[in-house]
Amino acid sequence: MTIREAMEKRHMVRKYKDTVLPEDIVKKLNERIEALNKEHHLNLVLRVEDGTAFAELIDKLITKNAKNFIILAADPAEGVEEKIGYSSADIMLYAQELGLNTWWVGASFNKDAVKKECPNHTVYGVISIGYGEEQGNVHHSKDDFEVCSYEGEAPQWFKDGVEYALMAPTAFNRQSFYIKGKGNTVHFEYKAGEFQGIDTGLVKYHFEAAAGKENFEWA
Structure with a gap:
């Protein structure tokens, strides 16, 4: 899959299959995250088989099997939010190339639970990640x-x-x-x-x- 194909296929997916991420996929994701952290001075962290970030949304049936997520964390600094966004795009499109689906979440997650996993840095959002029940829909776009x-x-x-x-x-x-x-x-x-x-x-x-x-x- 080319990067353009990944951009074309990536859509927001909130509901996932109850499938454990294979070890080789987790390894690849962690390697990509490590590289992004090093390049952009961030503190991104992958959590697997952990439903605490979206427990309330799961209860309300807004999402399903959202048990893997990437914490988007860093120390506050000039331009850090742009680096978070840039790195988010990179990891989401990489995940798409690996056959995964994602959902970038800026507010609707359990901030207290996530903060406990990354207590020494500011959390800017999370990315839910997994095998989607469906592939999402094209969002409405400007011309x-x-x-x-x-x-x-x-x-x-x-x-x-x-x-x-x-x-x-x-x-x-x-x-x-x-x-x-x-x-x-x-x-x-x-x-x-x-x-x-x-x-x-x-x-x-x-x-x-x-x-x-x-x-x-x-x-």
């Missing part, structure tokens, strides 16, 4: 002309970047970003508000993965 502009004739890499940026998950599916291009320079804006930094990281990752980092530079 590309609503979120971008390019000075002159837009090259294909820019068009591709915007197309796949619109596939990124954002808080409440707001897609409150705007991407402007000129030559090989790209300027990114995101409306101020809750989850602004995290959403920025999520969307930028998708844009980079489709456009190709060798084709442009961020302003």
